[in-house]
Amino acid sequence: MSGKMNRRSFLKVMGWSGAGVALTGCDMPTTVTLEEGKEDVVSYLMPEEYVIPGVGVWYASTCTQCAAGCGIHGRVREGRVLKLEGNPDAAMNNGKLCMMGQAGVQGHYNPDRINTPMMRTGGSLTPISWDKALGVLEEKLGTVNGDRFAWFTGTISGHQSVLLTNHLDAMGSTNHYAHEVVNNAVSRAVNQDMLGEANPRLRLDKAKMIVSFGADFMGASQSPVQYAGQYAKFRTNKERGLLIQIESKMSLTGGSADLWLAIKPGTEAVLALGMANLLLNKIKISDAGIPADVRTLINTYDVTKVARVTGVAGDRIQRVTQLLSERAPSLVLAGAGVEGQAQGYATTAAIMMLNHILGNVGKTIESAGDFPFPQLMAKQGGTADLVAFAKAAKAKKLDAVIFHGSNPVYSAPKSLGLTEAMANIGFKVAISQFPDETTMAADLVLPVDSYLEDWGTQVPADQAEANAIHVQQPLMEKLNAETKGLGDILLTLLKQRKKDDYGQFEDYYAYLRNAFSAMPTSVKNDAKSNDEFWNTALQTGVIKVDAGTKTLQSTVVSFAAPVEDDNAGLTLLPSPRLGLFDGRHANLPWLQEAPDQISKVVWDSWVEMHPDTAAKMGIGNLDLVEVSSAQGSVKLRVVLLKGMHADAVAIPLGQGHEAYGRYAKGLGVNPLQILDATTDGKTGELAMYSTRVTVKRVGPADSLSIVRMGTGAGDSQVGRKLVVTVPVEQVRRTEGT
Amino acid sequence: MTMVTEKDINEQIAWAKINTDVLKSMENPRPAYWVTLAVCIAMVACAVLAEYIQYTVGMGTANLNNPHMWDMYIAAFVFWIGMSHSGTLLSAILHLIHADWRKPIYRFAEAMTTFSLLTAGIFPMIHLGRVWNLYWVLPYVSDRGIWPNFRSPLVWDAFAITTYLTASMLFLFVGMIPDLAICRDNTTGWRKKLYGILALGWVGSDRQWRHFRKIYLLMACFLIPLAVSVHSIVSADFAMSIMPGWHITSFPPYFVAGALYSGCAAIITLFILLRYFFRFEDYMTLPIMEKTAKLTFAIAMVWTYLNLIEFASVWYGHDVYNKELLIAKATGAYAWIFWTMLFCGSILPFALAFRKLRRHMPTMFVVSLFLNLGMFFERWMIVAPTLSMSQEPHQWDIMYGSIIEWAIVFGSFGWFGMLFLIFVKVFPSVSMYEVKEMVFHRKLSAGEEDLARMTDHAKPVTQTTGGGGA
């Protein structure tokens, strides 16, 4: 184990504080005068050869800021991780990293991290020792009945997921609730039914045209960096790709569209059927593989009707459909706004059917192959599990629950009654880094390492062409000795149940070493020894895995006809944003200070409306309004944006925290709270985009109350040549096609 | 137009009375003086508090921000520099062209020059991010071998202002020497000592007078180009940039005209105040006021003309940003300031064209205040709107100062007032020897050559108190 000693010994020292940043650069004259002997220099005990004070060393690891699981490189100097970058060896993000990934260091160094185990005594959480915490855990979990025990997590994959499953087995339970607010659960269900694979590989880079029904693939999506990279290729292909975005609220991706079409929320299925109608009946594409009932349904949607229902002009529909038929291969995508409808499954199926008709399956939608380690694959979250969990808790079916990596108390709509139902759970454990809402409601809080301090593996659900297991390694010594890694906690829990099986592993590191050694030689490539394989895996951060090739077979499933809904109310779109995401990053100041990409608001919540809609209601820009649904209301400021359908209002997710540290607490509102508890009949997912709301003006505009970047000139270039837009024909002429 | 020529001063006034009156002013002014002084000191106290907050917390407390890196501090700086020009105008320019009506009022105008420069000089410090390094703008020999950037107009400013301040202080002092000797001769105790030192042994011998005249004339000649250059250099702070609304060729004359204008307006204000405080009705007479007002009116018209030139050259020029800014100034968020400035600067001075109004002190007082308000707005309109609407529209913004900024700018008026009021109390604010000279010359030209009576001041005035019932 000498390798381990050495590997860790460099982390033991905090390094060369003299070269650190203690003083500010420029300051009052007094601090510039230096005195000898006032600063400490801490020498290394026994450094690795590559550790040189004053020189940064890059280590590979894996990002866990969202479920995408991009590979990262962390720059470490004097024992501190300073900067994260994408890992060029990770094919999915190809050396790039999004803003959330960049801000990972702020989660790690966050001043609001929980640094000690806590237990609820007399109504409040009080610090206790780890020994005591683990004792309580063993005692409580020892008495709980297996089927009344549950894990509640976000998306989880890799060896932690294996340990978690094993723990559930050991407890005799099957209750693993995986919850993600930003998810593609409905699409996964549709893909499973239509293609036989929940996560087929999307190839935006191979498409000549993309029609996206509200799919914010470069924004808050399943793998934003991967798709942004593909988008770059899509745009720079010999024939520049054409992006058409059809949605009710302009997303980050919509901002880059060649044509952005506003659609009445909830009518995307009608448009998809209308386009199918045009493709089959006018352009005469073969209708092979389409069930008869769907074919009949399609025939009822002619352009005039579709245009009336959706609010998208008929000629636009015809033109877009025409282009789709001309530019093969294309790609049609469905996003959260589509999936989150009351008829989410049917709508998504109708849209994905277009890929079938256009023959995109196998060209721009490929099989991801068979991942050889199914036990490591991601257990992807959705909102169905949240609904199920709330139901179980209400029915008092749960006695002990361990929470990790998800914040259901914050993200469950009030209508689910989860906050009250939490009281029915006798013993709630939160394995948590921050004092978020769920953690504050727990009975036992176990402080967990940040992902920059912890070991682990991640298997991204949306894999790039080369499948890989991403390895996560500590980039520095723990900031606080009192935190433990998730794997270590899981292992301890397992040891409590199955001492015989897991007693051999001193810690999670040992477990991982063992698991890596046990991997088949096929993934070890040319590694001569297990140590070499391990070292290579740590150095590159990825273990390439051959998943083989498979051909996708596309079948169109029958789906329900869209409900004709003439309700003229406003639909609330709780839109996630790249940055705060579903609210988990609200405690990272860089992301709070980074303006929303479209509205440019910082540090706040706001409601987006189309100016025409607002004008009808006598609402002006930045007025204070009350947005009410059947479930409650929130008060916030209006930002008028033309990138909205007139029948939609959007409140971005992420704010409205009642806990979660100094940067998140008390800012803005949480739109999730006022959502209806409607679910999609087929998948059970929450229909998050189907809540009807009313908007009432309650106060005048006040410039101080909402902060936006650079709106002085009314978002106009005022005749300057700042961003110049040129038609694609001109570029074809000068730069070739 | 036929008009009865009114005398600038009663030439029958006795030399001895001149001494008595002026020396009396240094003893017991009206209570209004003390009230004004107290108000001024209070304003300074507020400003000091505000500056303390700004210094410890940071420049951000003045609501300065990315587009508006400069705001009212620089406007006030330009304003006070401008104010300083009138003293030079009255004492040096009018001296050279032998306009002897200047004689009773040039002393306080010169004092105004010095103190407004002292006020102006504070602003670069107040507005500097790291004021403790201010001396870096001066070229001094250092181990580090680094020098200021001689291409920067701010460095020119540093040179110009320090030179002008030194020169105008010297001019003020030199011009006061004969009067200081009178003070020395008529006071006792520590004041006698003070004046004695300052009078530099003046006894009024021929030789002394001869040298005095020469040096005074030379300094006047030296000061005039200096004054013109100072404000031209201040205008270079703006004109040397490439910002719309700043990069304007006509800025130097425009600034100089504006400077003389605001200076004259301020002279009217202080004229009226001193006349009231010190009961100087015999010296600061209505005809002199009229002449000052006429001068002010003329300069106002020059300023108006230069304004029009600027507008026209922008309007017919090729700089789209400049033109856009001009339109925005007239119609945008700052329109009310723009039009107030034009009203105060160009329309209101027509009040000075009426004899009746010129002779009505309360009216003149109010008008002069508004003229100065207009000139302050003018400076602000030069500084801020350009920054609000420069080339880059993303950073456009509207600027209104913070309470800290306001307190400091108001405080600068208090600071100036305080220094000025203390000066006029401690030193003779009317030049005794020049007034005597004026009376003598007037008489001479009137043909009354009763020199014997004129020079009858054998008995020095030892008793400087009493009189006036105060």
Added chain:
Amino acid sequence: MSLDNILNHWSDYRKGSEEGGHHDYEHRWAMAINLDLCIGCNACSTACYAENNLAVVGKEKFEKGQAMHWMRIERYWDQQELEHPEQGASFLPMMCQQCGAATCEPVCPVAATYHTPDGLNAQVYNRCIGSRYCSNNCPFRVRYFNFYSYYESSWPEPMEQQLNPDISVRDKGVMEKCTFCVQRIRTVKDKAFMEDRPVQDGEVVPACAQACPTSAIVFGDTMDEGSVVSKLWKKHQVERGVYQKTKLAKKDADLRGYRIFEELNVDPSVMYLERVREDI
């Protein structure tokens, strides 16, 4: 900027000013930003915060316009007459353009900002006295002033451990701006110096270019003819130097490369490529 220096090199200065600079350059670092690929996602901006010790100012100070984002993404709505912005938003990453004939340089009273032999617009924090004239004279308005001391508020313990030791933390009263990640340039140059070789193209990657998910930002040395950035500039017929009639008249006016505010003659080092849209 010593007096002797000025006297000895006066003719160089004069001649140099006409050419937009006064140096015999070792490098001329430059960027090319493809606006067609910029999706406005803020990755570059956040990477800049992480790399350059930028202070987080908080809501109130952001509202006052005192934010410190060296790299900001400007978002414009063109087509304002339409009911919906049918061609999406116009994103513009804006940072210091490292002008060859920078207007900020001549106005600094203490020469805290000057041109380096790398073709960069240096800002020497410890020389800066905070007159803020440079920012006033910057047409791009990309200079940010430390209106407050952010050390305590922006990096509460243990966040200060994240600070990059290669670059000074600025205290109140000092101007700062994008440096093209000079610490990275220096590290690479030092490495090349230690290995007795020239700097290779692609070795220096500023944080923003590194992070950009769509690789919209290309960075390199325009004096290195073989560099990607040189080739891009050449391809789009954007030339160094200030306005001259022949330069403004590109051979092919339809080429996408342009520099912002070219008419101001400041010779920016950032070339943008126009955004492309297909009319449907």
Added chain:
Amino acid sequence: MVVKNRLINPGAGFARTGLAGMVFLVMLLMSSMAMAVKYDVVPPSGTHTGEDVPQPIEFPHDIHVKDNDINCMYCHTYARRSKVAGIPPTSKCMGCHKVIATDKPRIQQLTKYWEDKESPPWKKVHDVPDFVHFTHEKHLKTLAFDREFPVEDVKEICAFCHGDVENMTVANKVKPLNMGFCVNCHIANKDLGAPGDCWKCHK
């Protein structure tokens, strides 16, 4: 022609002061010629009286350098590879002192630190403000390696800024290490490529 160091006046260097007087000039020429054999570097000038800095272990530089002739870079091994010279890792000390002089109290002190897996809290002696980014490796390369200066004499180069450490026990700051000290040396050694660009050191 590449003119480096534009910002620093090339004429204000060490050599020009020699013009002050013939005698001085001759002396200077002689001394610089004497140096030219070995150096062709103009060492920086200036002195400073440093405070005594008490260290956790009173490390005797003199014994190591003078008596045992150990090269500076043997212990301060990072100097040629990094911007900081570095305090030697404790393992390096122990490499010798596991066997050498183990009976001395200072060594026993050191051994205790080593056994406790702690590093001695050394105090920094030669410090520059944090906005100054000094680089050891480049100075060593230029002043020593590139000129094929005998590595065994490298302490003479180190002495430019660190003084006569050879004769000190605990190191003392004997050079001012202020900007003038740096700048004047850079001016004097312009021909060696000493840069005059502010951004080399301040950023």
